[in-house]
Amino acid sequence: MATTDHASKSTDVPLVEERPHQKGMPESPDSVMVSLAGAMTLGLEKGKFAREEIVLRGLNVLMTYQENCSANCSYCGVSRERRVARDERTFIRVKWPVVKVDELIERNNTIKHQMRRLCVGMLANPKSFGHSLQVIEEFKQRTDLLISGLITASLIKSKDDLQKIKDAGADRVDIAIDAATEELFERHRGRPVKGPHRWDHFWWVTEEATKVFEPGTVGIHLVVGLGETEKELLESCQRAQDLNVVTHLFSFNPEPSTLLGDHPQPPLGQYRRCQLGRYLINELGVNIHHFRFNRSGQVVDYGLAPEDLDVVIDSGHPFVTSGCPDEHGQTACNRPYGNGRPSEPMRNFPFVPTPADIQDIRAQLWSDWEGDDHAADDGAMG
Numbered sequence: 001m002a003t004t005d006h007a008s009k010s011t012d013v014p015l016v017e018e019r020p021h022q023k024g025m026p027e028s029p030d031s032v033m034v035s036l037a038g039a040m041t042l043g044l045e046k047g048k049f050a051r052e053e054i055v056l057r058g059l060n061v062l063m064t065y066q067e068n069c070s071a072n073c074s075y076c077g078v079s080r081e082r083r084v085a086r087d088e089r090t091f092i093r094v095k096w097p098v099v100k101v102d103e104l105i106e107r108n109n110t111i112k113h114q115m116r117r118l119c120v121g122m123l124a125n126p127k128s129f130g131h132s133l134q135v136i137e138e139f140k141q142r143t144d145l146l147i148s149g150l151i152t153a154s155l156i157k158s159k160d161d162l163q164k165i166k167d168a169g170a171d172r173v174d175i176a177i178d179a180a181t182e183e184l185f186e187r188h189r190g191r192p193v194k195g196p197h198r199w200d201h202f203w204w205v206t207e208e209a210t211k212v213f214e215p216g217t218v219g220i221h222l223v224v225g226l227g228e229t230e231k232e233l234l235e236s237c238q239r240a241q242d243l244n245v246v247t248h249l250f251s252f253n254p255e256p257s258t259l260l261g262d263h264p265q266p267p268l269g270q271y272r273r274c275q276l277g278r279y280l281i282n283e284l285g286v287n288i289h290h291f292r293f294n295r296s297g298q299v300v301d302y303g304l305a306p307e308d309l310d311v312v313i314d315s316g317h318p319f320v321t322s323g324c325p326d327e328h329g330q331t332a333c334n335r336p337y338g339n340g341r342p343s344e345p346m347r348n349f350p351f352v353p354t355p356a357d358i359q360d361i362r363a364q365l366w367s368d369w370e371g372d373d374h375a376a377d378d379g380a381m382g
């Protein structure tokens with residue numbers, strides 16, 4: 001796995017350097033970065049979704065600053081440092097155009113679309129907390145979108161800060177914990193990469209958020225494929241669920257120029273098993289103690305009768321993007337480009353998979369499975 005060791009002296013190993021500041025670029029709070037899917041839906045970018053079933057239901061925006069983010073998460077395209085191949089000193093590919101908030105609001109209010117929720121994401125920049133409050137307030141006052149705050153926990157110092165996000169107009173918050181274990185969190189987001197983030201603080205903020213927001217309206221983000229086992233990933237889902245916090249899953253997707261730029265995506269089977277496990281824990285209330293794992297930490301079974309599991313798989317719902325909902329409880333944040341290129345197999349389905357998709361999912365589900373070694377479980381069984 002790539003680490004800051006990439007900053008080595010060898011000539012064929014990429015250097016690590018601070019990202020150049022984006023001089024002259026507009027900044028938050030007047031402007032924000034918008035996901036490509038959102039920009040397409042609002043007529044700011046050209047393009048068509050890969051499948052006709054795809055309809056964007058959520059608008060995702062992120063704060064933006066000339067000096068980039070002050071944190072340095074190893075997988076993130078806006079991290080403070082970038083990995084630079086000697087012959088490839090270009091800036092990160094622009095996937096999230098920078099747009100004025102006023103223009104976004106105007107387009108949202110005049111263009112026909114089916115987006116029901118706005119997500120306002122912070123960066124680990126001290127200005128980002130106050131700016132995200134301003135952006136939330138603007139959208140709350142001038143649109144009818146529901147609003148989620150995607151929190152950078154390191155900027156949250158007290159429960160009052162969370163109350164301010166609610167008072168500004170967000171009805172939900174998510175904390176982007178991303179890494180499923182403390183060790184991986186530290187390695188990818190903490191001291192080894194000279195980052196400010198701390199595992200205990202992120203979980204503390206998650207718990208505090210449940211005291212401010214309505215039950216069931218707090219979530220965490222977890223990324224599959226940062227080096228964790230399925231057991232570890234699902235244990236974090238269960239830890240969150242025990243706090244009445246849902247997990248929104250992402251599949252690691254290497255971002256060129258990041259420290260993990262050469263790290264592979266997790267196998268599809270691993271991702272499918274995590275999606276299924278998360279769905280059972282969050283949506284059907286199955287406790288991880290009913291799951292069984294092999295020595296590699298892969299799921300062996302979910303503790304459900306095969307015919308019951310078949311019904312869950314055939315519904316397709318475990319494989320739909322897990323994201324904040326609309327007012328009817330349907331996924332609004334469906335992130336069509338969140339986890340890969342349109343040419344790759346879809347990891348999160350931005351719509352309910354079709355029968356043909358379910359066939360593919362079934363073929364993928366156990367494709368990289370190492371088998372049941374019977375004696376593997378170390379206590380997670382019921």
Ligand code: SF4
Pocket residue numbers: 058060117118119120148149150173174221248322323324333
């Ligand atoms: S699930 Fe989507 S809307 Fe909710 S916080 Fe995460 S990115 Fe934002």
